Amino acid sequence: MASISLTFPDGQSRQYDAGVTAAQVAQSIAPSLAKSAVSATLDGRHWDLQWPIEADGALAIKTLKDAEGLELIRHDLAHVMARAVQALWPDVKVTIGPVTETGWFYDFDRKEPFTPEDLGAIEAEMRRIIGAKDPIRTEVWDRARAIAHYEANGEPFKVELINRIPEGEPIRMYWHGDWQDLCRGPHLQNTGQLPGDAFRLMGVSGAYWFGDVNRPQLQRITGVAFRNRDELKAHLTMLEEAAKRDHRKLGREMELFHMQEEAPGMVFWHPNGWTLWRTLQDYMGRRLRRAGYKEIRTPQVLDRILWEKSGHWENYRENMFIVEVDEDGAKEKRINALKPMNCPCHVQVYNQGLKSYRDLPLRLAEFGACHRYESSGSMHGLMRVRGFTQDDAHIFCTEDQIGEECRAFIELLASVYEDLGFDGFEIKFSTRPEKRIGSDETWDKVEGALEAAIRATGRDFEVDPGEGAFYGPKLDFKLTDAIGRKWQCGTFQVDPNLPDRLGAEYVAEDGAKHRPYMLHRAILGSFERFLGILIENYAGKFPFWLAPRQIVVASIVSDADDYVREVTEALQAAGLRAEADTRNEKINYKVREHSVGKVPVILALGMKEVEGRTVSMRRLGEDGQKVMPLGEAIAQLAGEARAPDQRG
């Protein structure tokens, strides 16, 4: 038998017979290692302990402590769950069950829906299987045998999966107990290696087979799993914490906004929420103005003729709100649409009057309200709505100017995200999709220009092939919030096509008319969504400059009410958002209520403050309070209330 040489992580090598398994290797190193081993990596590839090793390579034995171990737990739990489901309902057909970021899911085909109560029964059966410590074994089958097997068992989805496995790849079968599944592996050694108390089934949902609406809809059961009970507990606690900062809940509690049946996907902003919005919009307005943008305002309702020209009528009509109007004396109804985006309007503004190359780059910005008829199932609080407002702008420029505009945009975006409290962001470069307009020559040119521009900034970016817009390549910017979630907000898109469709042009140095390029760009994306992200990022505890309610001035005794009103007015005169609370309640009650209401500063005033013309300042999240002269307090708070771009 041939001999092979395996190299271990410590650099040492040993000789083995070809066909040796990683389990045997582990045993040869130490019996204790063989016992705790769950899998291995061979030349970096995740490798089952039972698979034979036929050639020289670098082998590392993995235990549950390794990242591979956690993946295996989740992977095997998917199989154990599938087995449990088929044990309980033998008629259920199994499909696929991959590992996710926090656990796994498995999609089943079954006529009757799984109920939440079924999940408990499935979990119990899973624990029984884990308790049985069934050994897991693997075999490689040839394609015909595997297909025949699943056809005989009435598992059409597995047959399809086998047919999708590329020629030359081994087709592997796994068993534990009398249950069998098709799987590329690797797996644990036995089901007893699974932590029976560190997983939980989270829910049932629908999911299309291979993500295709035209294929059967399956039932997806999802679970979360960790190495041990404490990690599971920590995860569940994290979910509870995330739920506490849910913008829908905070929006109601802090009286920021509401939505109602008569206007699904549209937001009613209340005074507090609108204050937050305006604070953000005013800030963005200043940043854009300073960056050379001109702010404009364009119509909401436009005749379909414009949408036909822009191409939207043809491609996105189902997603547009259509407005039919009976005009006096008209034979036909006039058909309009609420604008789903601002760009065609911005081209109309550009097109007024002849433009010279000296006018470029021309940056037109609009806090543009748009409406899109989003499908009912996609709406989600403020995060996905039908009526939204973008921090939209379009830069009309020459090809030579794309690079500099891109650089300046990224600088601006980075600075804005930092001001708003977000630490970092990722950049994604999306190239031409299959369904697109414009010539390959043009695509080559604009993709090249955009890539050169992003490279020149020296920032890291990922390429996402085929994910560009149909009219041009783009950069997407994804920020990370306080609890590690990522949100795609900013975008920078190069569009050589819309100026063409809508006839934008400029007179160049050569005296001839040329098409400008159009750069679509946004930093926040939609105000609605971004405010939702901000609310969750800060869990409602906004920095002072953003807080819709900045200061409550509360009386301790009613004899201090006049002074409370005087202080409140003085704060308001200094431009601060201050309210008086002279209700007949104890100071404990007022402090609690405004703390729960997430007001950053409470000034409590009793007779001592009246006599000394001082205030007792209490800050949200801090114990105790500071007494200081009124004038000092106003100066201090007015300083803090300045937006980041207005600080000296």
Next chain:
RNA sequence: GCCCCCAUAGCUCAGCUGGUAGAGCAGCUGAUUUGUAAUCAGAAGGUCGGCGGUUCAAGUCCGUCUGGGGGCACCA
């Protein structure tokens, strides 16, 4: 749009196998003048999301519509 789940007072939620609704908080009224996260008392508040159906009887069972939630699909 599709699958599952949900809809009871302003908010959070009870209401077992059908017998025409209950709590806490908020709000209102009154008392209390209070020193940094809930003072006490009283009265009031709901065509149980809409529309149909089954039944002597529906918050409860069935159908349907609307909205919401968790996913899938979609996201110019």
